[in-house]
Amino acid sequence: MGLEMNGQGEEEQTAFEIAVVIPKRNVKERDEECDCVEVLVDEFRKVGLIIDRVIGLHDEFIKLAAPLETLGRAAAKLQIKKRTHIGMDLQFEWDECEAFVRQPDGSLFSWCERFHCYHHIIYGIVNNSKSVITLNSDGKEFHWELRESLLRKLESVGIVKRVFPLHDEIKRKHLLRNWALNYKDLTKQPIDEIYSYFGTKIATYFAFLGMYTQWMFFPAVFGLTLQLIDFGSLQLLVLPIFFISMVSWAVLFFQFWKRKNSALLTRWQISYSVGADSGYKFLDMNRSSFQSPVELIKKWGNDKTKGKEIFQREEWFGRLTRFRNDAIVAFGIICLQLPFELAYAHLYEEVGSDLMKFGLTVAYLFAIQYFTKIGGKLSVSLIKYENNENTEYKANSLIYKVFGLYFMQSYIGVFYHALLHRNFKTLRQVLLQRLIVSEVLENLVENSLPYLKYSYKKYRAVRNKRKCEKGSSTGKIQLTSRVEKEYLKPTYSASIGEELEDGLFDDFLELALQFGMIMMFACAFPLAFSFAALNNITEIRTDALKLLSIFKRPVPRAAATIGAWLNIFQFLIVMSICTNCALLVCLYDQEGKWKLEPGLAAILIMEHVLLLIKFVFSHIVPEEPAWVRANRMKNATQAQDMCSKRLLRSISGGKKLFGEIKKNK
Amino acid sequence: MGLEMNGQGEEEQTAFEIAVVIPKRNVKERDEECDCVEVLVDEFRKVGLIIDRVIGLHDEFIKLAAPLETLGRAAAKLQIKKRTHIGMDLQFEWDECEAFVRQPDGSLFSWCERFHCYHHIIYGIVNNSKSVITLNSDGKEFHWELRESLLRKLESVGIVKRVFPLHDEIKRKHLLRNWALNYKDLTKQPIDEIYSYFGTKIATYFAFLGMYTQWMFFPAVFGLTLQLIDFGSLQLLVLPIFFISMVSWAVLFFQFWKRKNSALLTRWQISYSVGADSGYKFLDMNRSSFQSPVELIKKWGNDKTKGKEIFQREEWFGRLTRFRNDAIVAFGIICLQLPFELAYAHLYEEVGSDLMKFGLTVAYLFAIQYFTKIGGKLSVSLIKYENNENTEYKANSLIYKVFGLYFMQSYIGVFYHALLHRNFKTLRQVLLQRLIVSEVLENLVENSLPYLKYSYKKYRAVRNKRKCEKGSSTGKIQLTSRVEKEYLKPTYSASIGEELEDGLFDDFLELALQFGMIMMFACAFPLAFSFAALNNITEIRTDALKLLSIFKRPVPRAAATIGAWLNIFQFLIVMSICTNCALLVCLYDQEGKWKLEPGLAAILIMEHVLLLIKFVFSHIVPEEPAWVRANRMKNATQAQDMCSKRLLRSISGGKKLFGEIKKNK
Numbered sequence A, B: 001m002g003l004e005m006n007g008q009g010e011e012e013q014t015a016f017e018i019a020v021v022i023p024k025r026n027v028k029e030r031d032e033e034c035d036c037v038e039v040l041v042d043e044f045r046k047v048g049l050i051i052d053r054v055i056g057l058h059d060e061f062i063k064l065a066a067p068l069e070t071l072g073r074a075a076a077k078l079q080i081k082k083r084t085h086i087g088m089d090l091q092f093e094w095d096e097c098e099a100f101v102r103q104p105d106g107s108l109f110s111w112c113e114r115f116h117c118y119h120h121i122i123y124g125i126v127n128n129s130k131s132v133i134t135l136n137s138d139g140k141e142f143h144w145e146l147r148e149s150l151l152r153k154l155e156s157v158g159i160v161k162r163v164f165p166l167h168d169e170i171k172r173k174h175l176l177r178n179w180a181l182n183y184k185d186l187t188k189q190p191i192d193e194i195y196s197y198f199g200t201k202i203a204t205y206f207a208f209l210g211m212y213t214q215w216m217f218f219p220a221v222f223g224l225t226l227q228l229i230d231f232g233s234l235q236l237l238v239l240p241i242f243f244i245s246m247v248s249w250a251v252l253f254f255q256f257w258k259r260k261n262s263a264l265l266t267r268w269q270i271s272y273s274v275g276a277d278s279g280y281k282f283l284d285m286n287r288s289s290f291q292s293p294v295e296l297i298k299k300w301g302n303d304k305t306k307g308k309e310i311f312q313r314e315e316w317f318g319r320l321t322r323f324r325n326d327a328i329v330a331f332g333i334i335c336l337q338l339p340f341e342l343a344y345a346h347l348y349e350e351v352g353s354d355l356m357k358f359g360l361t362v363a364y365l366f367a368i369q370y371f372t373k374i375g376g377k378l379s380v381s382l383i384k385y386e387n388n389e390n391t392e393y394k395a396n397s398l399i400y401k402v403f404g405l406y407f408m409q410s411y412i413g414v415f416y417h418a419l420l421h422r423n424f425k426t427l428r429q430v431l432l433q434r435l436i437v438s439e440v441l442e443n444l445v446e447n448s449l450p451y452l453k454y455s456y457k458k459y460r461a462v463r464n465k466r467k468c469e470k471g472s473s474t475g476k477i478q479l480t481s482r483v484e485k486e487y488l489k490p491t492y493s494a495s496i497g498e499e500l501e502d503g504l505f506d507d508f509l510e511l512a513l514q515f516g517m518i519m520m521f522a523c524a525f526p527l528a529f530s531f532a533a534l535n536n537i538t539e540i541r542t543d544a545l546k547l548l549s550i551f552k553r554p555v556p557r558a559a560a561t562i563g564a565w566l567n568i569f570q571f572l573i574v575m576s577i578c579t580n581c582a583l584l585v586c587l588y589d590q591e592g593k594w595k596l597e598p599g600l601a602a603i604l605i606m607e608h609v610l611l612l613i614k615f616v617f618s619h620i621v622p623e624e625p626a627w628v629r630a631n632r633m634k635n636a637t638q639a640q641d642m643c644s645k646r647l648l649r650s651i652s653g654g655k656k657l658f659g660e661i662k663k664n665k
Helices: A002-010 A036-046 A068-077 A094-099 A111-123 A150-156 A169-180 A191-198 A200-228 A232-267 A287-300 A304-350 A354-383 A391-420 A424-468 A482-488 A504-520 A528-550 A564-588 A598-620 A626-664 B002-010 B036-046 B068-077 B094-099 B111-123 B150-156 B169-180 B191-198 B200-228 B232-267 B287-300 B304-350 B354-383 B391-420 B424-468 B482-488 B504-520 B528-550 B564-588 B598-620 B626-664
Strands: A018-023 A050-055 A059-065 A081-083 A089-091 A133-137 A140-144 A162-165 A272-274 A280-282 B018-023 B050-055 B059-065 B081-083 B089-091 B133-137 B140-144 B162-165 B272-274 B280-282
Touching (some): A036 A059, A036 A150, A059 A482, A111 A191, A191 A200, A232 A564, A232 A626, A304 A354, A304 B626, A354 A391, A391 A504, A564 A598, A626 B304, B036 B059, B068 B094, B140 B150, B162 B482, B191 B200, B200 B528, B232 B626, B354 B391, B391 B504, B424 B482, B424 B504, B424 B528, B564 B598
Antiparallel strands (some): A081 A089, A133 A140, B081 B089
C-alpha cells in the first residue's frame, strides 16, 4: 500500500510508457555531437517520440511517450492488422485510421499494439547515413555501423542497461482502488480495464481465475455439506454421487470457459481461428515469426508438387523433433524423477522419529528446487531446436514439459499414500498440509519476497549513494523519482526462466496443481474444494496487488487464451476420473482382497460412463456462443459484399498478367 | 453390363443434364397458347435453356441443357461463392467470370453448382404478367397465379411427374471403363473424375472407401498371420499386441483420413472452416438455409444486448430440443430394443432344435426390418422440430439417431455370446456368419434388387404398351429412348427414407457396421480383417457399378466430408478398446473367478493406456497438412494485400454514413 502513495506528487498527464535506463556518467565536457546518449535522444526526437529525462541516484532514465501519429506510422510499417468498422481485419494505414474500430477504452491502439510499435520505433533507429558514425561515452569510443540498430549497439556495449515498460500512474491507481483493493466484489473484476492496462494474456488469466472461483462455490458448499453431515450407512452412496457431480462440474466449467473466452475475444475485437486441435490459434502480430512457412511459400511458387513435398517433409520433421523432445522429457521424468519421489515417500513412511522426518523433508525440498531448475533449463534448450511457429507455441511446448515435472513432484507422494499404502489418514493430512500450508505460504512468499527484494534494492541504492556523496552533500537522500523506483522493482518473470514465459506461468501452475489436488482426491477429501474456493478469492486480489504495485509493468503478450493450460486442465479431469475410481475401490475394499465383486464392477462401469460423459458433455456445450458466430458471419458477409465487385474486376483485369507471370516461371 | 450398351446409338454431344417427365396426353386439337406443357417449354426457352423433347412409351420427356451463360447468370442471381484466382471466395458475377478458378476438368461450374443453378432456373419461372393465366391440359383447366412457380404448380396438379438429373453418356461410359470395371486397380480410383461427375459427397465416400481398403491390408495380413501360425504358449502375449496395434492403426487411419479430406477439399477448391467440434463445417451454398440466423441478425441490429439474449435463448432452446430428441431415441433403444434383442439372443441360445432356430431367426429378421423402419420414421419426424442450421446438419442428426438402432441390432447379440455366456465358439461362428454371409448377400441384394426392379418396370411398361396398342400396330415394341430407361431406373435413396439422406447412408452404414464388427471383436477373431479387406475391394467396384448403371444419376450434395460418420467411427474405436479388454479378461479368466489378479490388473492398465494413446495420437497427427494451411494463408494474405487499401478508403469514407444510419435507428 505504501508504495504507490509516494509517487503521487509527480503524476504526469502525458503517458510515458517506456523507459530506457542508462548508468549515470561523469560527463564533464560534453562532446554533444558524439556522445552516444545525446545521439540516442536526438534520434528518439527525430522519429517523433516525446522525451523526458530523469536523473536518478545511480542511473539516468529516458522516459518515452509517443503521439498517436508516431505510433500509427509505426503500426502501418509493421503491417499490423486491425479490426475495421466492416468487421474485417485489414492492414493498418495511418491516413485511413477512421476506418478502424477503437478499443473499449476509446484509444486507437491496444496496449499490446502500442508496445509493439514502441519496440519497432526504438529498435528501428539505424545508421542511415553513408558512413560509419563514431560515438563515444565516458571517453570510450565505438563505431555505429551502417544499418545497425543504435539501441542494440548501446545494449551490447552496456550503455543502455535496460528498456522496460512504465506504469501509468493514473490508470494504475484507478485499478488499485477498483480492483486490487476492492475485496467486497469477491469474484467480480473490471476485466476490460485490466485488458487495456495489461493486455490480453493477463486479462485472460484474471477472467479465468474469476470464473473458476465463481464456479467453485458449488463444489465448496457440496464438499462442506458432506463434511458436516454424517450420512451414516449412506456414506458409501454419497461419495460416488459427489464424485460424479464434481466431474460433470469440471467438464461443464471448461466448456463454458471456452465460450466465455471466445466472447471476450469478440469484445476485444481480436480475430482468431478455432484451431483443429480444439485450442484457439491466435494470430501473431509479429509477422517475422511466420518466417519459415513464408519462405517455403516462396520456394513453392516455382513447383507445386515439389513444394508440397518440402512442406510435408518439414512438417513431419518438426513433429518428430517435438515428439522426440517430449519423449526425452517423459523418459527423464519416469526414470529419474519417479524413483526419487517414490524413495522419498517410502522413506517418509518408514522413518520413525519426527525430527528425522523434518530433516528428510528439508533435504527433499532443497533437492526438488534444484531438480526443477535443471528440468526447466533442459526443456528450454530442447525447445530451441523445435521449429514451433511462434513464441506462444514455444511457450506452450515448455508448459507441457515443465508441468510433467511438477505433476510428478506434487502427486506421486500422495498417490503412494493413497493407493499403495491405503493410508487414508496420512493422505488427508498430506492434502490438508498442501492445501493450507503450502498455498497460504506460497501466497505470502510470492508477494512478500519480491517486495523485500525491492526494499533491499532501494535501501542499497540509497546507501551506496550516501557512501559516494559522503563528502559533498549532507542532506537526506531519498529515492524521489518514480521511474527509478519502478526500475528497482522486480520483473514479472517465471520461476523456470525468463525466456519463454512470464510470471503467469507460476500463477497458472499454482491453479493447475490446486485443481489437480482437489479433483484427483475428491473422494478422499471433499472439504478440499472449500479450502480452494477460499484460497482463490484471496488469490484474485493478491495477484492483482502483486501486478499493480510490486512488479514492473509486464511486457504485454499477444495470446488471448489460456493456451496449453486448457489441455492440462482437461488432462487432469480425465486423470481424476481414474484416480477417484481407484480411491473408491480402496475405500470399499478395505480388506485388500482385490476381488472383482459386484461393487467393484460397478465402480469400473462408472469409470467408463464418466469418461463417456466427459466427451459427450464436451460435444453438447459448443465452444463458441451462437451470437459470436453470427456476429463473425455477419461481418464476413458485409465485408464481402462491399469489396466483391471491385475485387473481381481487378482480378479478371489482372488475370492476363498472372498468366504471363506463370508462363515466364 | 448390358445396360449401357443399348444406349450407344443415341449418344449426344450436347449434355442434357435434367429431364422433366410428363405423362403422354391425348392432345388432338392443340390449343397452343393455353396448353400447359407448351407454355412450360416456351418458358424454358425464354430463360435460355436448350430443349429436346422425347416421346417415350408412356411419358413424354423434356430434356434440358443450359449454355454456360444461362448457368452463369443463374449463379450470379443465387450469389454463389466461388474461388477466385487470388484464392478468396467471392460472389459469382457473369461479367467477371474470368476471375474465377475453373474446375479440375476444365469447366467453370462443378456438377453440384450446375444442378443448383438448373434448379433455380426451372423452379424460378413465375407468372410475371399482370394477371392470372389460365392453362389447360387434357381439357382440365387451372390457374397459374401471380408470382407462382409454374413447375411447382404443374407438379402439384400432377402434370409434371418428376424432375431428375440425367446421366451424361460419354462421361458415364468413360467412368465405367476406367473405374467400375477396372478391377485390376484394386483401391486406386479416378477420384477427380468421380468428383466432377457425381459431386463432392459421393467422391468423398469413394475416396474414404479407397483409403480405408488400402490401409486395411496391414491388419488383414497381421490377422491372417495370427490365424495361420500357432504361437503356442506365446498366444496370450500375441493377442494383446495385435489388439494394441489394431487400435493404433485405427486411430492413425482416421487422423490421416482427415488430412486427406482437407487435401481433397483444397484440390476441389472448396472453402471450409475446421469446426469447433473437430468436424468440418461445410459452407452451404444455399443461402436460404441460413435464414434463421440471418433474420436474427436483422433483429439484432436494433439492440445489441437484447440481440445477444435472443441468440442465447435460441441457441440453448435448440440444443435442449436436440438433447431431448436424442434422449428419446436413446431411451427407446435401451428400453424397447435392448430387451427385445436380448430376448432373441437368449432364446437362440436356449432353443435346441435347428429348425426352431431357423424359424426364430426368420421371425426376428422380419421384426427388425419393421422396427428399423419405425425408428427411422420416428427419428425423421423428431428432427423436423430441431432447428439445425441446414440440411446436412439434419442429415447428421438423423445418422446419429438411426445408427444407435443399428448398433444395438448388430452387436447386442454378439456381446451376449461373448461376455455373458463366454461362448467363444458361438461368437466366432456369429462373426463369420455376419461377415461372409451377410456382406456377400448384402452386396448381391443391394445390386441385384434394384436391377430386378428396373427390369420388371421395363417389362411392365412394354407389356402395358402392347396391351394399349394391340389393335393399332403390330410391330415390335421396345424401349428405345435412353431417357425413358433412365426414368425407370430406381433412385439412389436411403433405406430409412428419402427425405434427408440418399443411398450413401446405406453404404456408410455397411462400412461402419463392418468396422465395428472387426474392431470390437478383434481379439476373438483376428481373421475378420482379411475378410473385410476382401469385401471392401469388391465393394469399391460394385458400388461404382451400382451408381453408374443401376440407379438414376444421384442429386449432388454440397457436403464434402464424411460428416457424422467420422464421429461414429471414432466412437467405435473407443468402444473397441473397452470390449477387447473385456474379451481379453474373458479369455484369460476362463474359470470365471473374476479375481483381480495381476494379469487382469494388467489388462485394466492396458485399457487406460490405450485410451490415452487414442487421444495422444489424435493430437500428434494434425488434421490439416501444413501445405494446405500454408496455401490458405498465402491466399488470404494475397487477397488482403490486393483489396486492403481500397477497402479502407471506402470504409473511412462510408463511416460518416454508418454513423448517421446508427443514429437514425
